[in-house]
Amino acid sequence: MENKKIGIIVGSIRKDAYTKKIADFLMSNTPSGYQLEKIEIADLPIYNQDYDDANEPENYAEFRNKVKGMDGIIFITPEHNRSVPAALKNALDxxxxxxxxxxxxxxxxxxxxxxxxxxxxxxxxxxxRQSLAFLNMPTLQQPEIYLANVQDYFNEKGELVKEDSAKFLKDALQSYIDFAEKLLK
Structure with missing residues (x-):
């Protein structure tokens, strides 16, 4: 999967979100030959089927084209009420x-x-994962990646300092790349 582009969609739109810091860590540890790029979702208007016929928001097309140009997608999300944040669900829609x-x-x-x-x-x-199954997105099953007490992972500069988690995330990223390579051949 050399020279492939992987989009990162961060579920939280909060300015100092831990999920954004996780994305930054992955981007700074991207294996050679790959490009990881964040895809912004904060400014997408709430999906309305009426937009399918006319007056579609301009940034819908920009977002869709950005996703189309990616070879794979990494989702990094916090939990809101035992589900994903509204901004992430909207981006899926x-x-x-x-x-x-x-x-x-x-x-x-x-x-x-x-x-x-x-x-x-x-x-x-x-x-x-339920939504991704419906959207026909083959999803890496192992390792499962759940980061507990994430506020303890970063220093005041936003750098990931928890060494075991850093290694785990690097290994998970490599597992994802290996998984995606098999599907993109």
């Missing part, structure tokens, strides 16, 4: 419409969830 024109179809995916509690975003991780 925008990318899957109009019906029959989903930009997600057959793109290899990886899910990382995190939480400031010990539950580690378990509910969000599995809820997102």
């Amino acid at each position: 925008v990318g899957s419409r109009p019906y029959g024109k989903s930009v997600w179809d057959n793109k290899p995916a990886m899910v990382i969830s995190s939480s400031i509690s010990g539950i580690s975003g378990f509910g969000a991780n599995h809820h997102l």
Whole structure:
């Protein structure tokens, strides 16, 4: 999968989100020959089927084209009420419409969830996986990536300092690349 582009979609739109820091860590540890790029979701208007016929927001097309240009997608999400944040669900909806024109179809995916509690975003991780199955996104099954007490992973500069988690995330990224390579041949 040399010179492939992998999109990162961060579920939290909070300015100092831990999920953004996880994305930054992955981007700074990308294996040679690959490019990881964040795909912004914060400014997408809430999906409305009426947009399929006329007056589609301009950034819908920009978002869809960005996703189309990726060879795979990494989702990094916190948990909101045992599910994914509204912005992430909206991005899934925008990318899957109009019906029959989903930009997600057959793109290899990886899910990382995190939480400031010990539950580690378990509910969000599995809820997102249900949506990805419907969107026909083959998703890395192992390792499962749940990051508990994520507020303890970073220093005041936003750098990941928890060494065992850093190694785990690097290994998980390599597992994802190996998984995606098999699907993209």
